[in-house]
Amino acid sequence: MDIDAGTLALWLWLLPMIIKAGVIRNAEEDRCYSYYYGTVLKADCSDLKLTELPDTISYDTQLLDLSNNNFMTFPEGLQNFRRLRNLDFAGNGLSASLPNYMGSWTEINTLNLSNNIYNSWISTGQRYNIRRLDLSKNSISAIDDTAFNDMPFLYYLDLSDNRIQDLPPDIFFATNLETIILTRNTFSAVPKFTSSTLTNLVLSNCQIPYFPADSLTEMNSILEIDLSMNIIEIIPDNLNSNTLQNLDLSYNDISSINVHSFSSLPHLAVLDLRGNQFTDVWSTSYFSSNPFLREVYLKGNRWSCEGFSVNLFLTYEYFTKEPAKVSDVSSLMCYSPENVTHLSWQEAYIRTWHPNQASNMSFTPVSIMIGLVIGVLLTSIVCRCLAKNDSTEPVARPILPVATALNDQPVVEPTVIRIPLREDLPPSYDEALLMPRLNSSFHSLPDFIDIEETDRRYRRSRSIGDLVDQRPRTRDRRSVRRTVEIHVN
Template identity: 30%
Template sequence: MRLQGLLLLVILASAEISDVDDSDSNDACYICKCSADKTNVDCSKRGLTGIPDGISEKVMRLNMSSNEISKIPQNLNKLHNLVELDLSNNRVSSIPEDALNNMTSLELLNLSQNDFNSWLNLNPNEFLQPATNLKILDLSHNKFYTMDNLANQELLISPSLETLILDNCKITSIRGRSPLSGLINIRVFKINSNPLSRIQGLVSPTLKSFYASNCLLSSINHNELSYLPSLVYLQLSNNNGLVLYSSSNTVMSNSLKYLDVSYCNIMQISLAGFPNLRRALISHNVVRFLESNNFINNSKLEYLDLSYNNIGSLKSDTFRGLGTLKYLDLSWNEIAHIPEDSLLEMPSLTQLKLRRNYLTRVGHLSSTSVSVLDMSYCEINTMGKDSLEGWQSLVDLDLSHNLLSYIPDSLSSNTLKYLNFNFNRISAVNNATFYMLPRLRGLGVIGNRFTTVWSRSYFDSNPYLERLDLMDNMWRCDCADSNMFDFYEFVTLEPNKKEESYNLICNSPVNLVGQTWLEACYFSWNPTDKKANADALIWFIVVMIVGLALCLTLINVIRRSMNRRLAGLQEERLRQVEEARDRLRQLRMRAEQEALCNAPDPRDLVAPPSYDEALSMPKLTTSCQSLCDERTGKKKRRKGRRKTKSSGDLLEETERNGDLSVGDDLELNEAPETQRRRRRRRPRNFGSHEIAELDQSPGVRRRRMSEYGMSGNESFTVVVEPVLERPLRPRNRRYSIDDDEPRESDF
C-alpha cells in the first residue's frame, strides 16, 4: 500500500510539472521580457514574425521593434487595453483598414523604419479612425517621397492625433490639399531631414510646433504662416540659403513666439513680421550689419542670439523697441565700436555677451540694467577710469584674455562684485586701484606679469573680498621683506582665506625658482624654528646612532642565543641518534641470540653415510657407544697401545691390520726431534664418514709417517681408529679448537 501511494504521488507531481511547463511555453513572458504585473512587455530583437501567443489582455505597453514582422498581426485586436505599441524597425509595407479595431486606448503608435513607400498602402483615411485616443504617430525613416493630395482625399484622418512625425522620409514637396486638414487636433508636426525645398498649402488651425530643420528650404511665402494661426514654435535651422526678409517678401506670423533660424546663412534679418516673438536664435549666419530700428516691432522679445555672425557695427537706435529684452549675445562678431547710448534702448537687459569682438577700448558705455558683461577675447588694451560709472547694475565683469597692461586707478562701481583680469599684461597695482569698489568679492589676476608682492593695504576698502586668484605670475620672493609675510598671511590664513598657498610660486631669485612662498621663506619667517630644527637635527642624529647601536647589540644577542639554541638542538639530535643506534644494536644482538638458541644442532643436519660409504669406512677395533666416544675424551687412554711405537712396530701393526699392502714401497723418513716434540693438534669432531675421509687422505698418512720417523724403504700399515665421544652436556656455544678467536655463531 505504501509503495502504491508513493507511485501515485510521483505521477501527480510529474503531471503538475508538465502542466507548469506547458503553461510557461504558452506564456509570452517565456519569450519576451515582462514587468511584474505583465502590463509592460518587451519583445524587441527576438527575430519574431508576429505577436507571440499568450500575451495577457491587460498589457498596456508592447514593444515589438527590431523583429521580422512583415504585416500587422491579426491578434492585435485582442489587446484592447494597449496604450503604446512600437512596431519600428520591421518589414511592414502595408496596413489593413481594420488593423486598429477595438484599440480605443491606444495613444502612441510607432511605425518608423519600415518599408512603406506609398500613402495608399497605409489606408490613411480608414486605419486611424478606430483608435479614438491616438496622440502620437511616428512614420519617420520611411519612403513616402511626397505629401501631395490623394485624388482630392484627405491624407490622414484622425480626430485625436496630436503629434505627427515624418522625419527622414524622402519627402520633396507639400502641394495640393493640405496633409493636415484631416487631423483636426494636430499640435506638433515634424518633417526634419527631408529634401523639402518649399512649403505650400500647409493649413491647420491647431498646429503649434512646426519642425523643418535640416531641409532644403530657400524661402517661405510671406503669408504661408498665416494659415497656421496657432503656430508658436518654428524651427528652421540648418536650411542653407533660407531668406526670411526681402523688400517684397516678409514672413509674417502674429502667433509665433519661438524662432530658430540658426545655421541658415542668412545675410539680412528683419523680425518685424513677428510682433509677439519672445525668443529668436539667429546665430551661425552671415549677417553683416544691423539697420536702425531693426527690432522696432519686437517689443516682446526677451532672448536674442546674434552670435557667430559678421556684424561689424551697431547704431545707437539699432535695438530700439526691445523694451523687454533680457539676454543679448553678440559674441564672435566683428564689432569694433558700440555707441554709448545704444544699450539704454534695452532697459530690461541683464546679460550682454560681447566675447570675441574687436573692441580695443572699454568706452564710456551706459546701462541701467546690465548685471553680467562679458568682454573677453576682445583685444582691449585701454580702459578708462570712468568706464564703469555708466554701468549702474553691473555685478560681474569679464575682461580676461585681453591686452590690458595696467588697471586705471579709482575704478568706480558701487555694484561690482566679480572682476576678472585673468591673462592680461598687468604688472602693477596700488592702494587706489580697488579703492572705489566697496562690494568687490572676487578678483582674478591669473597669468599676468606681477613681480612685486602686493600689500594688505590695497584691500582696506574691500571688506567683502572672498576670492583672490594670484597664481601664474612672476613673483619675486624677498623673504626679508616683512610686507611679503604680512600679505601671505592675509591671503592664505583662515578664517578669511582668499587663495591657496600652493598657488603662490616664486619666479625669482634663481635659487628659489619653482618654490612656494612658504617653502622659500619658512626659515626666514620662523628663525626660532630654524635653530630648533638644527638642535633637533643633532639630537635626531644622536638618537639614530644610539638606536642603531642598540639594534646591532640586540641583533648580536639574538644571533648568539639562536646559535646556542641550535647547538643544543644539534647535540640533542645526535644523542637521540646514538640512543636509537644502541637500541637497534641491542635488538639485533637479541635477535641473533634467539636465532642461535632456536637453531638445530649442526651435527644433526649431517646426513648419514650411504651404503657404499659405510663399506669404505674403517672398522672399529673397540666397542663404543658412538664415534665421538673414541676420540673426544681427553682423560681416556687408548687401550692396548703404547704411547710411542717404533717404526718397525708401526709397520708390523699396519701390515697386521691390512691397512697397508706389502707391495707398497713407502719412504718414511723419521722426523727430526723437533718435529716429534711438536704437540699434536687437537682433533676436530667430525662425523664418521668425514673422519674416515680425512684420516685416509695421502697428506695425513705422509704426515704420520714423518712423525713416526719411518724410512722410505719401510712399509707399514696404519690403523686409524676414530674416537667418537658424546658430549657430557649440551652446549649452546661452540668454540674453535685451533685458536681462541670467536666465531660468527657466537653472536
C-alpha cells in the first residue's frame, strides 16, 4: 500500500491531537466512579490527588469517598451535597474545624477525618448530626471540654493514634457516646470519665502504669474496658463497678491478685489476663464474688508448681470443670520446678503431693490378678448352683434325624409339646388326643403278674424286658400326674 507524502504529513499532524484527546478522555473517566451500592448512590474519588471537587459528581450522592487526595480545606462545593450519609476525608491535609454548612446535613452518619494533620479539636458552636466520628491518626493533643457537646447524636468516637495525655473527667458528660477508642495515646493513669451512656472504653497500648480503684465509679453504664498492652503492675483492691462485664488486662506486668481484686465487680463475666507475670496459682476464693464469671484467659503466664497445696488441684477443677471457664487448658501448664515442667496443674499436683500413688501403681497388676481369681471362683459357684437347679427339671431331648439306606433324607424332627396334666383328674378329651400313641396294641403286651406280699404293702409288676420296680402303695390309689412330653411327627 503506497502512502503519498501529503497523507503521511497529515497523519503526523493529527497524531499528537489524537493522543492528547485520548489521554484527556481517559483521565476524565478516571476522575470519579459513580455507581449504586444497592439503592445507595456512591461516588469514589479516592487517590486522585484532587484539590477541588469534580463537577461530574451528582448532588444526590450519599456515599462520597474523597480519601487520599490533597485537600487542605473543606471545599465550598461540598455544601450542595445535602443527602450525604458517609463522607470520607481520610489521608488528606485537613486541619480546620468543621464548616457550618455541615450542620444542615440531616442524614449524615459517618465522618472520617483520620490521617490528617489536626493537632487540636475545638468547638464551633454549630450543631451537627454526625453519629460516627473518626479522628484517628492525627496529632491531636488538646481537646475543648465542650468539643463534642455540639454532636447530640454522636455515639462512636475514635481518637486513637494521637498525642493525648490527659482528658477532663466531664468531657463526655453531655454527650450520648457509647464507644470511645483511645488506643495508642499516652496516659499517666486510667482516665476517670463521667458518663451515663458510655459502654465500651478502649485504652490499649497507652503506656498506662496506674489503675485507680475509683476510675470506673462515674461510668454508670460501662460494660467493657480494654486496658491491654500497658504497663500496669497492680490491680487495685476493691476495683468498683456495678455494671462492668468484660475486663481486659492482657499483656501488662501484673504478677499477683488477691481476694479483694475483683470482689467489687459483681457482674464480671469475661476476664483476660494473658501475657502477664503470674506465677503463683490462685485460690478459688479470689472469684467468690463473681458468680457470673464464664470466661478466663490465662495463656502466656509462667506458672510455678512448686510448694503448692491442694489449692492447685481445686483451682484447676474450678477453671476446667464443665462449663469450663478456661477453654485453652494447655495454658494451665507448669514451668517450674523441673520435675513437673510442661505438666498440667492436675498432673503436677498428683506427682508432688501424692508420690505414694506412683508406688501404689506397682501393686496394680497383683490387685488385678487377685480380682480375676475371685471373679472366676464366684462365677464357678454360681454356674454350679444353676446347673444343680436345672438337673431337677425334665429335659426334652431332641430326636436326631436318621438317614436310611433307602431314603437319604433325614427324618423330620418332631415338635415337642408339653401337656400339663391336672392333679387327681383324668385327662380331658383334647388332652387324650394329644397323648402319645402306642407302637403296638395293649393286647400284645405280656400279662401283668401281681404278686401280693404277706403284708400287702407292695405290688410287683413284671413284663418282658423290664426291670422290677417296687413302689410303695398308698391308701389313695390315685396317681400323681406330671407334665408329659409329646413328640408330634
